[in-house]
Amino acid sequence: MKRTNIIMKGLTIGMVFVVLFLCVGMIDLHSGGCERAFMRCSQDTYWQAVAFGVVYCVAGYVFCKKYIEG
Amino acid sequence: MLVPFFSAQGACPEKIVLEEVLTIGSFDDDYLFQWVGVVADSEGNIYVTDAMDYSLKKFDAAGSLLAKTGRRGQGPGEFTAPRLLDSSELFLFVTEQYQPVIKVFDKKLQYQFHIPLEGPAGDIKALGNDLVAVVVLSAKSESSLHFYDQKGELVKKVHFSERPSRLMMDMVSFDLDNHGNLYLAYNFADRIVKFDDSGKKVWSKNLLGIKQVKREKISSHMVPTEIVYKDVALDQSGNLYVLGGKFSENRSRDVYVLSPDGELVSTFTLPDTSHCIYIDGENFLYSRANDGITLKKYRMVAH
Numbered sequence: 001m002k003r004t005n006i007i008m009k010g011l012t013i014g015m016v017f018v019v020l021f022l023c024v025g026m027i028d029l030h031s032g033g034c035e036r037a038f039m040r041c042s043q044d045t046y047w048q049a050v051a052f053g054v055v056y057c058v059a060g061y062v063f064c065k066k067y068i069e070g
Numbered sequence: 071m072l073v074p075f076f077s078a079q080g081a082c083p084e085k086i087v088l089e090e091v092l093t094i095g096s097f098d099d100d101y102l103f104q105w106v107g108v109v110a111d112s113e114g115n116i117y118v119t120d121a122m123d124y125s126l127k128k129f130d131a132a133g134s135l136l137a138k139t140g141r142r143g144q145g146p147g148e149f150t151a152p153r154l155l156d157s158s159e160l161f162l163f164v165t166e167q168y169q170p171v172i173k174v175f176d177k178k179l180q181y182q183f184h185i186p187l188e189g190p191a192g193d194i195k196a197l198g199n200d201l202v203a204v205v206v207l208s209a210k211s212e213s214s215l216h217f218y219d220q221k222g223e224l225v226k227k228v229h230f231s232e233r234p235s236r237l238m239m240d241m242v243s244f245d246l247d248n249h250g251n252l253y254l255a256y257n258f259a260d261r262i263v264k265f266d267d268s269g270k271k272v273w274s275k276n277l278l279g280i281k282q283v284k285r286e287k288i289s290s291h292m293v294p295t296e297i298v299y300k301d302v303a304l305d306q307s308g309n310l311y312v313l314g315g316k317f318s319e320n321r322s323r324d325v326y327v328l329s330p331d332g333e334l335v336s337t338f339t340l341p342d343t344s345h346c347i348y349i350d351g352e353n354f355l356y357s358r359a360n361d362g363i364t365l366k367k368y369r370m371v372a373h
Contacts, residue, residue: 035288035295042289052189054291055207059167059190062241062257063153065297066345067106067362069316 034064085373086327086338088355092367094118094133097360101135102127104362107155109162110350111177117162118365119152126152126164126179139179144169147181156196163202165191172202174220186222193243201225205242213240215252228269230254238294245304251330253310255302258283258294262302262312264332273332278317301346305353305370309335313347342366 038061047053094116095102103122110116114131125140126149140149151167161182162175172185172194185202192205200220213231216224230252231240244254250267260280264272283296297315300322304310308330318324322343327336340347342359349355355368 035286035293038291038293039288042291052208055189056168058238058241059192059207061293062192062238063167066257066300066315069297 034061034069037061037064084336086336087371087373088338088341088368089371090341090366091354091369092131092133093359094129094365094367095360095363097363101129102363102365105358105365106153106345106362107164108346108348108356108365109155109157110348110354110356111157112351115177116356116365116367117155117157119149119155119164121152122362124149124152126155126162126175128177128179137179139175139181146184147173147175149173154191154194156194156202158196158199160199161196163194163196165194170206172204172218183220185218185220187218188216192241195244195246197246203244203246205244207241213242215244228252228265230263230265230269237291243299243301245302245310247304247308247330253302253304255299255312257297257299257315260298260317262299262310262328262332264310264330275328275332275334277312277326277334278314280317300344303347303349303355305349306351307353311347311349311355313340313344 038057041047041057041060042054047057103120105118106121107119108116116129118127120127124142125138127135128137130136139147144150149166150169152164153167154165156163160176164173167190170187170189172187172191174182174184176182187204187206189206189208192207195203197203202218204216204218206216213229215228215230217226219225239258241257242254243257244252246252252265255262260276260278262275266272280298283294283298285292286295298317299312300315301313302310310328312326314324314326315322320339323340325338325340325347326334329335340357344358347355347357353370355370357366359366
């Protein structure tokens with residue numbers, strides 16, 4: 001059970017970027033991941049169709065910078 | 071001799087030591103997966119938003135899980151990306167990253183209602199059961215703090231920048247004291263500013279000597295890529311705590327303490343990197359560990 005928890009937490013960390021930007025797929029975990037996620041978000045047809053959708057990409061980017069990168 | 075924090079209004083010692091008093095969540099349990107927002111009530115209960123399992127959680131003062139609510143979805147009481155959290159006497163206010171709303175729950179985590187916004191929230195501060203201050207992200211290049219009532223009616227707006235800013239350059243974290251003074255730290259500029267309750271600038275500080283952060287063209291947008299300040303919090307004596315980002319000696323760990331007059335009176339370092347800091351009504355400080363799996367509560371002790 002304890003081992004399972006550790007594995008699950010490891011998977012959780014790996015999934016962080018996915019949660020940060022729900023509109024895009026898997027994001028790189030190395031440096032620059034927030035920038036790449038912002039690019040994909042801003043080019044995503046869903047957010048381009050939403051009025052002022054870029055502000056939601058901005059929200060995700062700033063959160064990514066705060067949470068993931070120092 | 072070590073003494074607890076703080077006794078006099080604005081009084082602040084030069085050296086602050088953190089004593090860990092509580093840990094919630096670890097690699098060995100399922101309490102927290104990726105906590106984001108935290109707030110504590112007068113009884114010592116701790117409320118946390120957890121982005122990874124789309125939930126709002128309540129812990130008692132000893133760190134035991136009392137209640138949990140939420141699941142992935144867009145319905146009442148559901149979340150797509152729960153983020154910031156603050157509380158009033160009766161309510162908990164939760165922001166969503168991808169929805170222009172604040173979702174409101176009671177202290178038993180029962181969903182009550184939502185407050186519509188003009189865009190996603192950048193930061194929030196509950197000022198009462200019927201008043202919440204929000205930095206709203208919008209396509210308009212205006213830098214202002216919006217005050218909403220329960221119905222989402224705009225009660226008041228305070229501009230904190232005289233000129234239109236470039237994309238993200240007006241992103242701030244803020245706090246308000248009991249006198250209505252507004253303190254804010256820019257996320258992508260070396261600037262910390264205090265405004266009085268009439269919106270007049272009282273002082274402005276730059277602590278790190280950063281003239282300008284790097285910006286990068288992404289798609290058609292010029293985007294700042296270096297975060298300067300991550301979060302701010304006021305203690306019960308009116309001192310301002312600012313969590314530094316990339317430019318700090320210890321990235322995402324250094325906390326700068328400014329007096330109400332804007333004087334830098336102390337600096338201390340968190341044991342772990344954090345995305346935020348929170349100070350409760352008894353001057354306990356909360357921050358992150360283990361990349362969001364763990365919440366730490368510290369007593370701040372003055373040397």
